[in-house]
Amino acid sequence: MDKLLAGNNVAVTEDGYLEDFNQWSKEIASEIAAEYGITLGEDHWKVILYIQEQYEKGVPLSIRSIGKSGVVSIKEFYQLFPDGPLKRASKIAGIPKPVSCI
Known part of the structure; x- marks a missing residue:
């Protein structure tokens, strides 16, 4: 849809969730974040870029792996x-949506 x-x-x-990552932009990210009452700051962008890098490498994501990444606790x-x-x-x-998410 x-x-x-x-x-x-x-x-x-x-x-x-976006069906095509190529449609993603920072403006779209900001609008999705706003739907959750989140205003994206520097630390948000660090996490978002890390998640995108891991996704492109085919690395499965979990809350634990984000915590161990050194990007944020x-x-x-x-x-x-x-x-x-x-x-x-x-x-x-x-x-x-990551496989580890229910």
Whole structure:
């Protein structure tokens, strides 16, 4: 299905994840984040870029792997992306829902 984000029609799954990473932009990320009441700051972008890099390498993501990455601690990850940090951060980063997310 299509969703209007940052003035663009983008294809999203039933859960709201982008179907095509190539449609992702910082503006789209900011708009998705705003839906959750999140204003993206420098630390958010560090996490988002890390998640995208891991996705492109085919590395499975988990909350634990984010915490061990050195980018942020698990506590900071939860503070940056409350109520399901990996789901929200992945959605904002424009990647498919991680397998480790229920």
